[in-house]
Amino acid sequence: MTDRYGSDVLSGDWRAPRRGRSREVPAELDVVVEDAQSGYVGAVVRVEKSGGQHVVFLEDRFGKARGFPLGAGFLIDGEPVTLVAPRPADAARLDEHQARAGRTASGSLAVPGAKARVALGSRIFVEGRHDAELVEKVWGDDLRIEGVVVEYLEGVDDLAAVIGDFRPEKGRRLGILVDHLVPGTKEARIVEKARALPQARNHVLIVGHPYVDVWQSVRPERLGWSKWPVIPKGQSWKHGILAELGWPHTTQADVARGWKQILGTVRTYADLQPELLGRVEELIDFVTDPAQQ
Template sequence: MNDRYGNDVLSGDWRSSGRLARPTSRPIEARHGTVVEDVETGWVGAVVGVEKAGGVHVVHLEDRRGKVRAFPLGAGFLQDGTPVALTAPKGAQRAALAKAEEAASRTASGSVAVRDARARVARGSRIFVEGRHDAELVEKVWGHDLRIEGVVVEMLDGVDDLAAVIRDFSPGRGRRMGVLVDHLVPGTKESRIVEKANRVAPEHVLVVGHPYVDVWQSVRPQRLGMQTWPQIPRSMEWKRGICAHLGWPHDSQADIARAWKQILGTVRSYADLEPSLLGRVEELIDFVTAEG
């Protein structure tokens, strides 16, 4: 007679019966860019740094959204589904990681980032730009630098009466005024406005400009999949013409706002902007932060 229940289920090594042996972790160096998954949290990221904190070596993993988390160096990771143990990099790999960490310590403007520093109390000096889009672009690329220096950026909402704005600001010693003007090229309305404004307080005011119709054009067109910015007929409002060229909605002001957010989102650092804007903004920052 057959025993359909088989042998005694409690006989033999019942603790390991039916279970696969746990695989051992393969050691790999925590090289910059190595992508792994933390087993406990499911966090997937690329190695961007290794350091010793509180007597423990930790590895910093950056996910696809740019967020970084630290984990203890060692076992507890997966690479392509296989268990791995991260080890500290050696020799050339350590140097490569240090170089990558140094590059990551740069701000969007290319300057050295000041870690864990509080924003400086605002100076009396200011930088003025024409509108919201100008201000948002300056903030994205130079925001860290400006907070460290204590420089506030204000919006003018146009420069038609720039001389009056300068008089209202009352520039003087310790209260410098830098102004960034759109489409500042010879023979334009803007050039005549700036010529008049420069007579108000030349020692304490610096007015510079870029040649673009709008600050949108200061973003390298390649970031939007174009070789050059298109020529828009004078009969069409410039920003709407750009949106139409790109195939984006452009009927309402909300459409234009969304278009700018999309353009601004392509800017990662100063390298995505034209030199004609970069030089002018750096010039203004130097001017308003100069001592005396």
């Protein structure tokens, strides 16, 4: 007998997600997964602790590695999975693989003897000199191989004019990294206006990190802190940080020297917070997209 009303929608597990419930999968070497949010696909090459959380690094078919927080939000063959820490034996294999593979400071595979590529028309813009120096220290080798130039803006107050002057188009994409991009801030309003520009629709990507200044993207442990101190409003943030460190902090020359000391504590991507790592790698992928060259 045919049921003219169909089956009872509440008769089964109606609360189950459309793709099914997530299952746990150890983050073992060469396990291929997809990040459900970004669509990025890569093989597990290592798992490390960074900024107080475990980060799994996935290497795509071009040899680029990108870090993601270990946990839920991944897919294998379209089914949801939660990546968990590898078993001790598999962790040892990951460590051995990392030791054998030559890596750049960003964690990508090193290419011995590679020459810098002729610069692309696409660019990455960052807010200031310190941002540019940090990006260069960690991602410089990758950027030279890809032919990507990083320029600094000295602020983003006139971001719409910057985009207009650049004239983005296919083969000339623009990626922009903004400091302190959190809801309700002046930066968020500026970025919202810039993203609405017709010329920014397809060939401009604006991303940001939550930190007051790019200094904060350095893991506080590198400076002997468990977390970055809070500087009272009305006081210069950078001068306040230097004072907390017990370093000279009265002049701009003191600020410049202080930043050099902080930058000197950064050896690889592992010394940076994941919130910055992901955003810079996203920009590099955007401006080097082979389909847009």
